Amino acid sequence: RTHVCSVCLQEGRPFCVVIMGEPSDGKKSYKPLIDRETDPVKNFERWKKKYNHIKEKCKIQRKEAHKPLWQIEKESISRLEQRYSEINISEIVKFSDFPLSKNTLRGLIDAQYRLPTEIQKQTIGLALQGKDVLGAAKTGSGKTLAFVIPALECLYRQQWMAVDGLGVLVISPTRELAYQTFEVLRKVGRYHEFSAGLVIGGKDLKHESACIHRTNILICTPGRLLQHMDQTSLFDTCNLKMLILDEADRILDMGFSETMNAILENLPVQRQTLLFSATQTKSVKDLARLSLKDPQYVWVHDKAMYSTPATLEQNYVVCDLTQKINLLFSFLKSHLKKKSIVFFSSCKEVQYIYRVFCRLRPGIQVLALYGKQQQMKRMDVYNEFVRKKFAVLFATDIAARGLDFPAVNWVLQLDCPEDANTYIHRV
Template sequence: MDRAGGAAGPGQDPVRSFERWKKKYGKRQARLQLQRKQRKRPEWQQEREGIARLQQRYAQINANEVERFSDFPLSKKTLKGLQESQYRMVTEIQRQTIGLALQGRDVLGAAKTGSGKTLAFIIPALENLYRQQWTATDGLGILIISPTRELAYQTFEVLRKVGKNHDFSAGLIIGGKDLKQESNRIHQINILICTPGRLLQHMDETSYFYASNLQMLILDEADRILDMGFADTMNAIIENLPKKRQTLLFSATQTKSVKDLARLSLKDPEYVWVHEKAKFSTPGTLDQNYVVCLLPQKINMLYSFLRSHLNKKSIVFFASCKEVQYLFRVFCRLRPGVPILALHGKQQQMKRMEVYNDFVRKKSAVLFATDIAARGLDFPAVNWVIQFDCPEDANTYIHRVGRTARYKEGGEALLILLPSEEKGMVQQLSQRRVPINETKINPEKLVDVQKKVQAFLAQDQELKERAQRCFVSYLRSIYLMKNKEIFDVFMLPLAEYALSLP
């Protein structure tokens, strides 16, 4: 009789003998595999043990030793998402915040625009739900409130990339869409990113919107939320949220209203002041200059600048929507040799996102924008920020120039000031530790486009009406400015300015 693995006996077919052995061997292997599987711990149990090991490491986090995201005790799913999205090295706000947030502490974070704070709260949010093995049936676990639709959309995109290996559902509730359509899916969302007004509307009108299970509240750019007049809305929202939760609040500036909101929403918070140690309030890699220019010469100045920076990506900030609308049309006709785009508050939400994506895709382009684009929007690889109109104050200046020199990259900023604005604005910037130098206009390089613009207006009645609206809108914006030492509408050469539009 042949034995498994032995030689075939005399008179037996060796092939058949091998086939019998192979069959027995296969059955035995299958039996052993089944036994091993039965002895093996279930997957959920292994995951639970892995989570417990991560939590044990939380207390040992030393922010000073962290250089990469992999130095934090994070789940494999989050680390994989970070790696696939090309996020490896941490920024200062991420280094200081993530460890505290993982330990369950409330955090009040102050960081310059472009410091990478989005990941500083996205990572702890994902880890919070992962630790608890959160499922769709558990409902809303994380609430992220952003000041604008654009910033909410960008936060959602970062979450989608970094969190794609997790099983949580995420939603964007920002208005501009059908309320009923949002209401139908709001109860299925685990991580909700929203603007304050739309969120309060759902709290008031959507009967099955529940936040009773909320684990974490994140307030992004809280100073901007309050600047936009949402203080009462935020108070009403916070009253509707469970008291037992973790809260992370981020703000580029620390005003009295931000501190009031912090007192209302945070419990015994850890303060993270990333730019307190910095010598300047703007990134060290940002080269900042200002130029004094007469009001009627500003259009010539901007055209000449764009003509000499054709292979660059620039954002130009204006005081009003009507200015952007008019000058966008004028510059498209002047054809400076670089694509011109416009972003302002009068556009529909879909149009704004279309313009934003178009600008991001282009290698060189100029974006004419109002301050709606100054906060939170992440424009990669912007070389220049030009402030065509003087900002309201130093804080607005800092937020505008924050569109360039992001994440330790280089960038340049140019502020165009009228003679009447120079003294007061430069003084304010100096007080806020903004290093800015004066540069002079070279008259030989200034191209005069006045006659061309006059010709456009003579041919186009609609453009002429837009020029008039632009004139009135600019004067109104100056008149409404609070700081009369810098902004005095009666100091402006109005007749010459009217001719320059013309």
């Protein structure tokens, strides 16, 4: 503390200052009266700087608040589109590295999708830039998400609404694969306001006809789609922006080549097309020539030495024909704490083996999935097998293509597949 000397003050001499304080460590150092941390001047300067920063931030927020929502969305879309040309595949590590809308990113996080696969890295950037894509990757590589994300972003950029009608059309070979794609779309696109529909055989045609014209994203099988094109007067595809062909080789293998040609004739020429296939056959290339314009080719499994996963262990057993059922029963009895899929060549065989094993009671839940089942029953079986930790599914090749069954320990092929491609898709 500082004081003026009282003697000097009385005698009228120049003031001297007496410094009062407690020296520390024997040195002539004194504690200042005002600590730097409590200095009101410096504190005021810090407070003023912080206050001005908050004031400027509030000013910007008030300015943004006066903007209409459509203008804010338009500016956000413009910023995203400017980043499309800067996409570098080598720098993509997470989905957030892509220039995606907030609603899509929120959906990906909620659905536990964080790291993109190779097919997703190479495809999403090209699709966002508006290019046609012909993609080939082995089964289980993540092709579904590679086209679901661009589909959502395509409609988001257009600010698509229910009154705009159909904007994205996804064609799948089987009802189960279409249903699975619909579930992925529902999870990832939950924060968008687009309407989505699932149009497959085995459901009420009148109900579909009444709702189909209000659908923005339509996931369907070829036969049912062509039926609506022929019979539903309100169904219109003139505003279509994106066509997606999932498992195109399987669509053609099932005899839908003429159906696909008829569908393509009813679609607008000016559109973006994404075609995905596990194998590239002559029929797929013919379909690509009809539906794609200057496509970008994405070949992921060319980098792999084999078409099956490297960690897959493959075995075979030689036995008498009369012992096949006994061998299967013994195998399942010794693997009760496992999840298995058993493939058969026909629906009748699946039905017969399923009934036999229900009577034999192997000690594990037995399910059956085949083409002659009613659609709701097939969906129930699919969902139940996905949920179960331990179960065995008897199925035809309807379950071999594109369906995602998590944590399957064993895949048994009780009948030989038709060809090598079918074998690969089964495992």
